[in-house]
Amino acid sequence: MALMATTPVDVELDRSSPIPLYYQLAQAIERSILDGSLNPGDRIENEIDLAKRLSLSRPTARQAIQALVDKGLLVRKRGVGTQVVRNEIHRPVELTSLFEDLAASGRAPSTALLDYRLGRPEEEIADELGVEHDAQVVSMRRLRSADDEPIAILTNHVPAEFAPAPDELERKGFYQCLRGRGLTIRLARQRIGARLATDDEAALLGGEPGDAVLTMQRVAFDDAGRAVELGRHVYRASRYFFDVTVFDR
Numbered sequence: 395m396a397l398m399a400t401t402p403v404d405v406e407l408d409r410s411s412p413i414p415l416y417y418q419l420a421q422a423i424e425r426s427i428l429d430g431s432l433n434p435g436d437r438i439e440n441e442i443d444l445a446k447r448l449s450l451s452r453p454t455a456r457q458a459i460q461a462l463v464d465k466g467l468l469v470r471k472r473g474v475g476t477q478v479v480r481n482e483i484h485r486p487v488e489l490t491s492l493f494e495d496l497a498a499s500g501r502a503p504s505t506a507l508l509d510y511r512l513g514r515p516e517e518e519i520a521d522e523l524g525v526e527h528d529a530q531v532v533s534m535r536r537l538r539s540a541d542d543e544p545i546a547i548l549t550n551h552v553p554a555e556f557a558p559a560p561d562e563l564e565r566k567g568f569y570q571c572l573r574g575r576g577l578t579i580r581l582a583r584q585r586i587g588a589r590l591a592t593d594d595e596a597a598l599l600g601g602e603p604g605d606a607v608l609t610m611q612r613v614a615f616d617d618a619g620r621a622v623e624l625g626r627h628v629y630r631a632s633r634y635f636f637d638v639t640v641f642d643r
Contacts, residue, residue: 399437400437400438400439400443400475401432401436401437401438402439403422403423403426403431403432403438403444404422404426404431405418405422405423405448406422407419407448407450415450415454416454416455416457416458416461417458417461419444419448419450419454419455419458420457420458420459420461420462423438423458423459423462423467423468424462424465424467427462427467427478432478433478434478434479435477435478436477436478437474437475437476437477437478438468438475438476438477438478439476440475440476441455441456441459442455444458444459459476467479492538492546492548492567492627493505493538493566493567493568493569493570501540501541502540502541502542503538503539503540503567504538504539504542505536505537505538505563505564505565506536506537506539506564507534507535507536507560507563507564508535508536508537508547508598509533509534509535510532510533510534510535510560510563511532511533511534512530512531512532512554512557513530513531513533514527514528514529514530514531515529515533515551519531519533519551519624522551522613522624523551523553523613523621523623523624524620524621525553525621529553529554530553530554531551531552531553531554532552532553532554532557533549533550533551533552534549534550534552534557534560534563535547535548535549536548536549536550536563537598543600543633544598544599544600544630545599545629545630545633545634546599546627546628546629546630546634547595547599547627547628548568548625548627549625549626549627550568550623550624550625550626551623551624551625552622552623552624553621553622556572556575556577556622556623558571558572558574558575568623572622572623577616577622578616578617579614579615579616579622580615580616580617581614581615582612582613582614582615583612583613583615584610584611584612584613585611585612586608586609586610587608587609587610588607588608588609588631589607589609590603590604590605590606590607591603591604591605591606591607591628595607595628599628599630600630601630605630605631605632606631606632607628607629607630607631608628608630608631608634609626609627609628610625610626610627610629611624611625611626611627612624612625612627613625
């Protein structure tokens with residue numbers, strides 16, 4: 395049986411750059427996956443063909459492919475070759491909302507509002523937001539989907555004066571709502587972790603109890619230094635990852 399055709403990847407290598415060639419190649423392939431030039435199931439050139447076409451050593455091409463296999467973007471199948479797997483949600487750790495990141499990557503975000511209530515916050519929430527324990531805080535819980543596939547459960551606690559209306563949350567991203575109120579997020583303190591999904595979380599995310607989930611807690615501050623939201627979010631680990639760039643000082 396003949397193998398299906400490979401999809402060529404547009405690659406430009408800067409051989410004068412200090413960035414390793416394998417990393418440049420991996421980044422070019424990853425961009426093609428994320429921008430939709432390569433789709434799930436597409437078969438790309440093997441390391442031999444890539445190395446020959448781009449005048450690279452075979453170990454360099456192999457290292458680039460392996461980096462993307464390790465990221466979960468490519469898979470090697472005996473008798474088939476190297477294929478693109480179903481795209482994960484790739485999110486850089488920046489001061490943006492998930493809604494905006496999905497829209498920017500060409501995905502169709504949608505939101506189901508699960509809970510919305512006004513009341514006094516728990517002591518820990520009040521402390522994180524820097525408000526009095528008898529202050530009025532809106533707590534909201536949303537299910538965020540991409541192309542109708544659930545990927546995250548988003549829980550936010552917001553001082554009442556900043557809180558978007560329920561219908562607005564189902565149409566817009568949370569940070570877009572805040573900007574509409576004249577607030578600009580300048581700084582955030584966040585913690586990323588992992589754990590097992592609860593029964594409720596697994597049901598909402600379309601998985602099984604005990605599946606791995608990623609977690610993020612974020613306290614965001616505006617340009618006046620006020621805490622404007624405490625977010626506690628849960629993401630499907632099989633469909634989502636954070637991307638962090640580390641610099642040497």
